[in-house]
């Protein structure tokens with residue numbers, strides 16, 4: 001099993017201020033590993049960054065630390081994002097101020113009024129509950145540093161204190177160039193890097209932390225009591241669009257949630273529901289039935305970029321999407337976690 005993040009890694013206070021618009025979306029990759037990256041590795045990382053820069057137009061710079069490490073079996077990569085606690089109402093206001101598309105307008109219109117969210121959630125004893133008590137998990141969200149930047153909040157990250165850290169396997173066979181196609185038995189690094197960057201940009205779910213902490217209460221600094229998830233923030237901007245029925249914001253582990261920007265009336269794509277207690281994949285992913293960049297699996301021998309659902313998700317959480325014309329491909333598998341979002345290549349899925 002790969003690492004997940006616990007709450008402790010996540011919460012920090014943020015100082016908010018509007019960032020001045022300047023240039024286009026820019027990525028700065030910094031090697032934080034002990035071994036220098038090869039020119040091929042650096043070029044592939046930059047290609048992944050350039051891809052996102054071609055799709056998202058927010059004039060911000062995202063700093064990403066990168067290293068190649070020994071990860072868990074079958075794990076291609078992991079990502080851990082700097083997360084900030086923000087009031088739900090503030091996030092809603094930021095999303096509203098950042099509207100640029102019809103999809104944004106629809107997404108913002110679907111957000112609940114008031115200072116605290118009401119949703120279905122999984123309690124500390126695993127039971128389901130409609131949670132509308134206005135406690136910390138209702139009133140606050142965890143928002144990645146990069147996502148905050150997309151929303152116009154100034155975040156003082158640097159190359160030395162990056163928005164997120166990406167760790168890629170030094171043991172698995174990557175193909176670093178798309179020229180000539182991806183050889184069988186190798187994973188396209190650019191696809192994997194685009195996926196991990198997607199997590200850093202804010203494609204994460206707090207459901208993963210709940211899923212993990214159900215089995216590791218003490219490691220998460222929790223008591224194991226039924227109400228253990230009430231008094232701190234867990235959920236993310238993307239979780240605002242996680243529904244299982246019209247009007248049913250569903251942040252439970254497991255179930256059949258889907259991505260929706262109209263309050264659950266329409267399902268754009270299914271979500272995965274939890275590594276331990278869900279569908280076997282981290283909830284910070286789309287489901288497995290369609291090919292998307294943010295699905296949890298990736299097969300060897302293929303390469304692809306974001307699909308419409310991926311770009312719509314970025315749009316909904318506050319990124320400004322230029323124009324999207326995605327292409328189809330085949331299967332893949334990747335993992336994510338909150339705070340630590342892992343991207344793994346599991347050969348088992350799809351063989």
Ligand SMILES: [Zn+2]
Nearest residue numbers: 334335336343
């Ligand atoms: Zn992932």
